[in-house]
Amino acid sequence: MKKLIAGILVGLILVGTAACAAAPKSAPVPAPAPSPVPAPMPPESSGLFGGRDTVVVQTPPPVISLPPAPSPTPTPVPAPKAPVEVSQTGQPWEGDRMIIRTGDMSLVVTDVAAAIEQITRLAASYNGFVVSSNTWQERERMMGNISIRVDASSFDDAIRALRGLGVEVRQESTSGQDVTEEYVDLSSRLKNLEAAEAQLLKLMEQAGKVSDILEVQRELVKTRGEIEQTRGRMQYLEQSSSMSFIQVRLEQSKLTVEFSADSRNVKEGARVQFYPNISGGFSPYSFEWAFGDGDTSTDEMPSHAYRSDGTFTVSLKVTDDRGNKDTSTRSDYITVLPGWSAGNIAGGAWNGLVGFGRVIADIIIWLGIFSPVWIIIGFILYFAWWRRRKKA
Template structure:
């Protein structure tokens, strides 16, 4: 405001008719003050623009902050992969559905153990399962079988029904389901963290300059890689076991009665066996007689000495009593 007052006084001074002031001097004054006025106005405009630019830089809502200095999150920048939750082979989401491991045991009695085992193996194959192991022991009439089956969990009930239909009687049946959802989700979270850690180590490895730094970072990255493989292996095992139920079947014959006449018996064979026994007895007696005769020089003198000693002792006792 003071500047404008000075200009106003200057204009009044110029308009005053004064003969003592020369015209050239007035013209110079007008020129100088006009130039000062122009510079003043220009400086005021530049200051305003400078203030506006400063305000724009300091304004959080300005494009400078929104575009040039925008901070990006690790996920947006691609530093951390935003991976989805893994799903099992059976198509079960580990966040929404439960992941269970189903085991079942069946003890059955069947007319023929070997035939029942063959039929169970066929049913297992038809359901898309496998026979993990099987054992068959004993004679034909007293056979005992044992089978371990892996069957897709969606067919486990149908498979157990088929096994029951083969049995004369089911002596024992039990099922056990283990919930492994929490363990699987923990492994999934741990796996994602380990993968992020591995990625960071690999980036550090690219920036390492000395051999010592490279060896340290590589050793740490190797440890993380081993943990990643262990977590993946455990997750694959849980996915496989939850997708396929384990059924163990113990198979025994329904009856265990022996025939009244054992197979292979015949009277002629029994007679020949008795004759062979009598012959062995005669051979043993003859062998004993031969041994007695051969060892007679040893036992005959001893026997005579004992006989005389006993007789002398009896004779002496008889004389004493008289």
């Protein structure tokens, strides 16, 4: 009996093994949790036919084929953020930097007054305004100065537009000051001051003595003063960085010519030194002198001797490097007196004698005109003398 049962068990094991070998291979799956196997029941009798025998056979679980698991999708890794700038106080900031830009220019223009009006309109077109402007005259030449503020984003455009207004740009400079770190430090300081102010207000509420209240009040006033100063500085930096400052000096390009001499009354044969006075235009200059007696010169400061007496008209014509011209003429500017000679001395004596005779003649004429007055005065004086003598 025992041999029969052992043979049956071996046969079932062989059949199960053959079935597992014949099954198709699949992707590995996690093994399911083993289910509890009931314990074998004890046999009711030991005989095969004489009694009821119960045999428990363990059959291996069927193999189930599952579809292949999908491959995992890679998760995108976020790009690293740009580093955040940090000020010396440890306060981070982001965004554009705070730059204060300024410009300084010197322009030669045709008309100073018209140029100031054009610059005023230019500032308004760039959302700006005129800070100050003034004009003055220097040696018959107009000069000017104007300061403007324009939107910081239009600073370069404004500089280019100002260049186009001038006949010549004599000087130009621009500069920029980075105040970002200072502004961030001021922001941190303002937060600390405001926190200190809040703490002082709490201390004032808790103070019970008058001396404590006064001490806290003094500190509170000092702290509030520092807060206002910090806010004012921050506001100045904000306005200065948002509105750029440009200063423009203007010089009129119109050529103006004058001249002078070391002496206007000279004797015949004496030399006269002439000096030009030029404003405006573009150097170098060329000179054309006319002395009024037929002689000319192209020197800058000529010296001329007149060979005859009389009065002479002098003129000067100046041409600058760009062809601009101006002429100055002074009528009867030089008077030349005759030199020494016997004829001149005799003529002078005769002229003196004639002059003396004219004076005597003038006196006689005046006496003749007033003769009726003299006669009346003489009659009155005679009548008064006669009456006094008769009384005596």
